[in-house]
Amino acid sequence: MTLPRLKRSTLGDDVYDTLRSAVLEHTLQPGDRVNIDGLARELEVSPTPVREALARLESEGLVRKRPLAGYTVSPLLTRAEFNDMFEMRLLLECAAARWAATRATAAQRSELVTEATRTIAGGDDRQWHAAFTALDAHLHDLIATASGSPLLRDSIARLHAHLHLHRRYFPYAQTAVTNDEHQDIAAAIERADPEAAETAMRVHLTRARERHLVAFQE
Amino acid sequence: MTLPRLKRSTLGDDVYDTLRSAVLEHTLQPGDRVNIDGLARELEVSPTPVREALARLESEGLVRKRPLAGYTVSPLLTRAEFNDMFEMRLLLECAAARWAATRATAAQRSELVTEATRTIAGGDDRQWHAAFTALDAHLHDLIATASGSPLLRDSIARLHAHLHLHRRYFPYAQTAVTNDEHQDIAAAIERADPEAAETAMRVHLTRARERHLVAFQE
DNA sequence: GGTTCGTAGATCCTATAGGATCTTTCCTGG
DNA sequence: CCAGGAAAGATCCTATAGGATCTACGAACC
Structure with a gap:
C-alpha cells in the first residue's frame, strides 16, 4: 500500500514554484528587475523566503544577481x-x-x-x-x-x-x-x-x- | 585599460564559497546534518545568509533539504x-x-x-x-x-x-x-x-x- | 549644452525574535 | 525486556526592523 507523500512544504518552496512559473510564463519578462520587497508584499509573505527562492532560481540561470543591486530576470538567448x-x-x-x-x-x-x-x-x-x-x-x-x-x-x-x-x-x-x-x-x-x-x-x-x-x- | 572587477560581495556569497569548499574538502562529511544556527554562530553571521547559501548548494546537489527538518550533506555516490x-x-x-x-x-x-x-x-x-x-x-x-x-x-x-x-x-x-x-x-x-x-x-x-x-x- | 556633484528616495542586505515543527529522551504499560 | 506515548529541548522557518548601498533626479559649474 503506497500513500501519497504528505506534503510538508515551506513558504520558500512555494515561492520558488510561483516565481519559476512566473518567469517561464513570462509574467515576469526577461530583463525585468525583480523587486524583493515588492514581490514579498504581492505574495503576502516576508522577503526572507523570497530571497531563498531567488537564490535557487539564480543557480538554475533563470535570474541573474547583481550584488547589492538586486535580481533581474535573465535576458533572452543571444x-x-x-x-x-x-x-x-x-x-x-x-x-x-x-x-x-x-x-x-x-x-x-x-x-x-x-x-x-x-x-x-x-x-x-x-x-x-x-x-x-x-x-x-x-x-x-x-x-x-x-x-x-x-x-x-x-x-x-x-x-x-x-x-x-x-x-x-x-x-x-x-x-x-x-x-x-x-x-x-x-x-x-x-x-x-x-x-x-x-x-x-x-x-x-x-x-x-x-x-x-x-x-x-x- | 582593463581594471580588476572590484568585488562588491555579500555575506551570502561568502558563506556559499566557504560552505562549498567545506563540502568538497569534506570538512563537512557526506551524510552530516547541517545545523543552520550552529553554522551561523561559527561563521559569526546570522542564519539568513546561511540559508541563502544552502538554497544554492541544494540546487547544485551538494546538500539535500528535508522541509522543516534541515539540510544534510549529500551522501556519497551509490x-x-x-x-x-x-x-x-x-x-x-x-x-x-x-x-x-x-x-x-x-x-x-x-x-x-x-x-x-x-x-x-x-x-x-x-x-x-x-x-x-x-x-x-x-x-x-x-x-x-x-x-x-x-x-x-x-x-x-x-x-x-x-x-x-x-x-x-x-x-x-x-x-x-x-x-x-x-x-x-x-x-x-x-x-x-x-x-x-x-x-x-x-x-x-x-x-x-x-x-x-x-x-x-x- | 554637457558634465559633475550632491541629496532624497528606494532597495537591498543582515540581524534578531518568536511561533511552529521535529528530534530525543524518558517514562509508563504490557 | 520491548513497544508506545508524552514532554523537553533543539532546530527550523518566517516576520520585522534598521543600517548600508544603490539609483534617480535636480542643481551648480565649466
Whole structure:
C-alpha cells in the first residue's frame, strides 16, 4: 500500500514554484528587475523566503544577481547562446533517445507512443500554443526519463527551462510536422531500435532549430 | 585599460564559497546534518545568509533539504549513481575534447599542453593527493572551456563537483598513468585532431572508471 | 549644452525574535 | 525486556526592523 507523500512544504518552496512559473510564463519578462520587497508584499509573505527562492532560481540561470543591486530576470538567448543550446540538445537528447530505445520499460514505451499521438484540442491561439509547448516539453522529458540516467534527465531539464523561455517569445506555426517527427521518435523507441531513435531525434532537433531560427532574422 | 572587477560581495556569497569548499574538502562529511544556527554562530553571521547559501548548494546537489527538518550533506555516490556519472562523463567530456580540438584558441592549446606536463611537487601523502586532484580537475575544466560551449562547460563542472566528493574518500595511487593519458589528450587537441582527442578522452575516462571502481569492492 | 556633484528616495542586505515543527529522551504499560 | 506515548529541548522557518548601498533626479559649474 503506497500513500501519497504528505506534503510538508515551506513558504520558500512555494515561492520558488510561483516565481519559476512566473518567469517561464513570462509574467515576469526577461530583463525585468525583480523587486524583493515588492514581490514579498504581492505574495503576502516576508522577503526572507523570497530571497531563498531567488537564490535557487539564480543557480538554475533563470535570474541573474547583481550584488547589492538586486535580481533581474535573465535576458533572452543571444544567437550564439541559441546555437550553443541546440548543439547541447543534439548531444544530450540524441543520447537520451538512443538509451531509451534499449532501456525503457514497457510502461514508458506505451506512454511515449500515446503522448506522441495526442493532439491539442481547440482554444484561442495563445492558449493552444501554450498547451502544445507543454506537450512537447512533456514528451522530451519522457524520453529523458526513459533513458534511465537521472543525470542526463536533469541536464536536459535545465536546458529546457531556457528553451521554454525563448519559445514563449517566438511561437511558430508548423506544429503538424513537429507531431510527425515526435511519432517517428516514439515509434523507434517503442520497437527498441536505438540507431533509428537517435537518427529520428537528430532530424527532429535539426529541423526544430531551423524552425526557431526565424526569431533571429531582422 | 582593463581594471580588476572590484568585488562588491555579500555575506551570502561568502558563506556559499566557504560552505562549498567545506563540502568538497569534506570538512563537512557526506551524510552530516547541517545545523543552520550552529553554522551561523561559527561563521559569526546570522542564519539568513546561511540559508541563502544552502538554497544554492541544494540546487547544485551538494546538500539535500528535508522541509522543516534541515539540510544534510549529500551522501556519497551509490554504485548505480557512479556508473551513471561516468556514462555522462563519456558523453560530455568526449564531446568537449572533440570540439576543443577544432575550436580552441592558440593560448588555450599551449596552456593545456603546459598543464598536462606539470607534475606535483612533494608534500605529505594527503596533501599531495589533494594537489593532484586539483590539477586533474583544472585540466578537465580547461578542455571543457576550450570546447567553446559555455553550456557544456557548465554541465561538466556540475558533474565534477560530485566526482570530487567521491574521490576525496577513495584516493587511488596510479597517478603516473593518469598523467600519460592527460598528455595524450592534450597532444591531440594541440595538433587539432578531433578524432584522436575524442578517442584519447574515451580511453582516459574508461580507465579512470576502472581505477575508481575499487571503491565499491567489499 | 554637457558634465559633475550632491541629496532624497528606494532597495537591498543582515540581524534578531518568536511561533511552529521535529528530534530525543524518558517514562509508563504490557 | 520491548513497544508506545508524552514532554523537553533543539532546530527550523518566517516576520520585522534598521543600517548600508544603490539609483534617480535636480542643481551648480565649466
